[in-house]
Amino acid sequence: MAQVLEFKLPDLGEGLTEAEIVRWLVEVGDVVAIDQPVVEVETAKAMVEVPCPYGGVVTARFGEEGAELPVGAPLLTVAVGAPEGLDLSGASPSSADSAAPAPSAASAGSDAEASGGSGNVLVGYGTGAPAARRRRIRPDRLDRAVADVVVTAPAASPVSAPVSAPVSAAAAAPAAVVNGQGPVPVVSPLVRRLARQHDIDLRRLAGSGPDGLILRADVDRAIRTAETTAAETAVAETAPTAGAAQAPAAAAAPAAAPAAERIPLRGVRGAVADKLSRSRTEIPDATCWVDADATELMAVRAAMNAATGPSAGPKVSVLALLARICTAALARYPELNSTVDTAAREIVRLPGVHLGFAAQTERGLVVPVVRDAHTRNAESIGAEIARLTELARTGKLSPAQLTGGTFTLNNYGVFGVDGSTPIINHPEAAMLGVGRIMPKPWVHRGELAVRQVVQLSLTFDHRVCDGGTAGGFLRYVADCVEQPAVLLRTL
Template identity: 55%
Template sequence: MTERVFLLPDLGEGLTEAEIVQWRVAVGDTVTVDQSVVEVETAKAVVDVPCPYAGRVVALHGDQGEVRPVGQPLITVAEPTAGGADGTEPTGHAVYREEERAGSGNVLIGYGTGHGGSRRRRRPRLAPAAPANGAGTASAPVPAVAAAVAAGPAGHPGGVPVATMPGPVRVISPIVRRLAREHGVDLSTLRGSGPGGVIRRADVVAVVGDTDGGAPTPAPRLAVVPERSVAAHSPDPLAAPRQPARDDSPAPAGGQDVVIPLAGIRRAIADKLSRSRREIPEVTIWVDADATALLETRAAINSASPDRPVSILALLARICLSGLRRYPQLNARVDTEGQRIVQCAGVHLGIAAQTDRGLVVPVLRDADRLTTGELAAELATTTAAARAGGLPPSRLTGGTFTLNNYGVFGVDGSTPIINHPEAALLGVGRIVDKPWVVDGQLAVRKVTQLSLTFDHRVCDGGVAGGFLRHVADCVERPALLIAAV
C-alpha cells in the first residue's frame, strides 16, 4: 500500500485556514476519488472538501472544531499497490484504480475534482487492528473503524472514546465538541435534548456541573449562548417584520458570563467591518420616497408574466444599476497602496442576506448585463443558496456595490457600514402606509426610506445626492427607468 497525504487545499480569496466542522469518514473507511471526506467552515462559508485519492483512510489530521491552516495535512489515504503478492490485482483494488483514472485530482471546493463525489461511504471493512507502532496484527479481528476511533485521530491522542457507541455521536456544533474536550466530557455517554437526540451545549454544561462531587452543583462559571436559528430573509421589503427566533434551551442562570466564540464567519464579519470603519470615511444621506407607483409597476409585470415573477428587490436592483450608469463614481474602490481611485468597468452587485451563520453578501457578477427578469431569477437562486450555505467563497467576494434590504426587519432606516473595499451601499427600509401630499392633497401612500452610505474619498455630496435623488425619482416614477436606458 502507498500512503498519500492530502493537504488542506487553497480555498481561494485570501483564506488561510478552515475549521473542521464534521468528518464524513473515519479511519479504516474506504474512499473513492472525489468523495467528500470533511466539511469545513472558512471565513466565507461552510463547504465540503473532496479527496483526490482512492483507498483506505489511515489517519485523520485534526479533531472536529479544530482550525487547520491551508497546506497542512488533512487526511492520509493508503492507496492500493499495482498488484498483490502474487502479482495480481488484489480484490477491490481494481475499483480504486478505475476511480483514480476517472478523477482529475484538481480539488475545487464545493464542486469536487471532475465528476462530483457521492456523500455516501462504503461500509467499514473488518480488518485486524494494528498496534501503535504499525508492526504485527492483533490476535482477533475487530472493525477497523471502531478501533481507530477509540484511539482518537492520528496525532491527537486522548480523543473521546466512541468505540462502544451504537452509532455516531449526534453533535452538530463544533463548539459543543470543543466544550466537551475542555471539560473531559465523553459525548458518547450523553443523551441529547435537541431535535432527534442532537447533543446541545446545555447538555454538556449540565454534565460539567454534575462532575463537581457530592456537594450541591454550583452554576457553571461560563455559559455559552445557545444556538439560534434565523428566519429566512425575504427579498421583498413588503414582507412582514421578522419575529425574534424562539429558543427552547434553558436560560443561563443569574450571575453567569455569556461567552460567544468569535470564530469562523462571525470572526470574518467582525474583521471586515472593523477594517471598513477604520479605513473608510463614510457618510450617510437619506430620503423618503413614495413607492406606490413602484408596487403598481411590479403588480403589472407579474400579471403579464405570472410564471416569471419579479420581486421589489429586483426592481430596486435595476434602479441602482441605472443610477450607477449615471454616477459611476460610486461603483469604485480606493487603492490605498497605489493612492488612486479605481472605477470598476462592470457592476458586481452584492445583496446583503441574513443567514443562520451570520450576515453574508452574495455577489451577482456583471449584474448590469442582466435584464430585469434575469435579475429577479438570479437574486432568488443566489440568496436561497447563500442561506443554505451552498455558495463557494468566490461567490461571496468581489462586489463593487451593495444593496441592503433591512426593511424585512421592520425598521425604517439605518446607517450601515460599507462592505469593504466597496465605496457605497444603498439601504431600503420597510414600505408602510403614511400620509403624503399628492397634487396638493393629503393622501395615504406606500412610503419607504432610502439611505445611501458612501466613501467620501471617491466623491462629494453632489454626486452622492444626485445618485440618491435619481433612485428616489425612479421609485416614485418607474417610467424614468425607460428614459434612463
C-alpha cells in the first residue's frame, strides 16, 4: 500500500521566511529519488535548488512558477512505496534506473538515512545519493497508484501568503463534496476555503485545470465577476429614473483614469527595502565628503597591470585598490569597523574586516562580502571581488556570501555620477561611496592642471564615533588615493 507524504518548503536559513518559485524541476507523475532537486526557488538572499527528502511518484505540486510561498507551506506530495500491482521500474520504457527506496510514514527520517537518503534534509546538506533519471508514471498507472493510497500527511493548513492551487491531474486527489450534493473537481483545501469565504458555488464553475480541475484562478475570477455584478446592481438601484436626462451627462463624463501599477516588494527588492528602512530608522547617520586627485593612483594601477614576467600577476582593478586602502584605514580607525548592540547599549568593535561591496544585478542590488579582507593584499581582494561578482550576475550567491559584512564599499561612479550620500548597510557602522573618476581642472603644485579627480563620501553611524574620527578616516583614504606611497607605510 502506497503512502502520500507531503513535503513542505523547508527553513532555508539566515532568517528567511518565504521564497518565490522560479522553476519546477519535476512534473506530476515523475519518479523522484531521495535528495533529488525538485524546485528552484529565489529567496531574498539567493537562488537555491530544494531537494526532496522522499523517493517515489510526484502526485501534486503546490504553487505556480512566480508564486511566493512562506516557509512551512506545502511544496508537493509524493506517493512513496510501490502499491500492489504497480511496478515503478516499468514507468518508462527508456528508463533503466529505479526510484530510490522511500521511507515509511512512521520512520521517514531514520529509514531514509538507513537506505542512503537523508530524510528531512536542509538545503544543500543532502547525502549526495545519485539522483535517478527523470521518469514519469503513465496516467493509467498513476491512477491505479493513487486509488490505493493511504494519506498519512495532514491536510495543508491555510497560509497567510497567496498560494496557487496544486498543479496536478484531477485524478491525483479525491474531489471535494459541496454541501453533500455531489463531488466537484477541487484538490486544494485553500481553493475550497476561498470559495466558502466569498459564497462561491464551486458546482457552477468550469475548471481550467487538467480534466476540469478547479484552480484558485477560477475562484478568483468568479469573485471578481460577483463583485462587479454587485457594484453594477447597486449603481442601477440608486441611479435616477430619468434616462434621457442622464444621457448627456454620461456622454460628458471624463474617461476613468488608468489604474496605478502595483509592484510587490518581495525577493531581493523587498529585502533591500527592509534593510534600508531599518537603517534610516535606527541609525543616526551623518555624511562627510572630499574631492581627491586620483591621477597618481591611476598611474600606479597602470604600472601594476603593465608589469610582465614571472612576478606579474592578474590585473588589479581600481575597486581592489580602494578596498585595500579601506582595510588599511580601518586598521587605523577601528571605531568604523563596529556595530551597535541597541538592547545592551554597547558598541561592539569587530576583530576582522569582512568587506562588502555593492553590486548591481538583474535581480537588484546585492552586497557580496569578501571575508577576512584585512588579511588580503590588493591582488587577492581583486580576485575575490571578481569571483563574487560573477556569482552575483548569475544569481548563484549563497546566503552566507551575502551576510556578515562589517564595512561596505559602494562604487556608484560606474553609473556616471560624481557624488551620493550612501545609506549604511545595517547593522554596519559606515559605508564609503566612490564617485566617477574623470578629468577636471585642479591646482597641482601651484599651477592649474587637468587631473583625474574623484569624490569620496563617508556615511557613518554617529553613535560609534564623532566627526573627528570620521574625518580622519576619510582624509587618510584621500591621502592614499592622491599619494599611493602613503599606503606603503602600513603594508
